[in-house]
Amino acid sequence: MQPHYNTPMPSANDDIPALAASIRRDRVERARRMTFAQKFYAGGDLFDAACEVTKAGIRHQHPDFTESQVLAELRRRLALQESRELRNLTQRLAP
Amino acid sequence: MTSNQIVLHVAAALDQLVIPYMLVGSYSSNVHGIPRSTNDADFVIELPSTGVPITELSKLLGPDFRVDPQLLFETVTGNYRYIITHPSSGFKVELFHLSTDPHHQERFRRRVRRMLDHQEVWFQTAEDVIIQKIRWYARIQRAKDRDDVLDVIDTQSPAILDLVYIRHWCDQHATREILEKLLHESESSEAT
Secondary structure, three states, X not given: OOOOOOOOOOOXXXXXXXXXXHHHHHHHHHHHHOOHHHHHHHHHHHHXXXXXXXXXXXXXXXXXXXXXXXXXXXXXXXXXXXXXXXXXXXXXXXX | OOHHHHHHHHHHHHHHOXXXXXXXXXXXXXHHOOOOOOOEEEEEEXXXXXXXXXXXXXXXXXXXXXXXXXXXXXXXXXXXXXXEEEOOOOEEEEEEEOXXXXXXXXXXXXXXXXXXXXXXXXXXXXXXXXXXXHHHHHHHOOHXXXXXXXXXXXXXXXXXXXXXXXXXXXXXXXXXXXXXHHHHHXXXXXXX
């Protein structure tokens, strides 16, 4: 779905909080216009798109990699991110 | 198979096994708020007295999925879960056992059914996303949970939400102050 920017952008003289508020209002308005199904699919689609970009980066970094090696590297990075998040959560939960 | 197809496939398998479930986590905050990327899907399931029939579930999901047969204790949430992975995409699905926590029981009773691609899928309600995310935020101060709550409040608007229900559970969880702050923040941003 193409984004629609209905909110007028603040001028260069406006401050950062006004710009942030404008972006926020625009995001909320766009979400309100989306159907339940569109919102359901958006989260997974964003993840799939991010994985494709990451895989393209891995291929660029390792031109000799086979597709299964690219996938293994993607999984390694996802696992790394997950373990980092888990570690942060565990630290926050620690008494 | 895309992430969304994986989620719908797991939901269909649970339906076939007559295991009551609902989608929670970011999939549920996405449908009630502002969608963001998610690398996993969390289901809450009502465990049959005989346990989850892992062999049947694996068979229904097919060879592209790996189902961990162990019911694992998750230290962060304090709940039991099964983990399903889809190795070729890196996407993960967690099946959390419905706990005896009074709010968890209540949100499961209030779950709502929605049609997606000619398939019915069960979700927790917007009110329960708010209650649960605030509960998490009070516990671990994770900005993502706070942002998800604001996204749901702003997108749904307080006029639509059952605030009596939300306030009741926030009182039970001693998180009412956080709720009121976020409601006020949402009102203020609407006014600007």
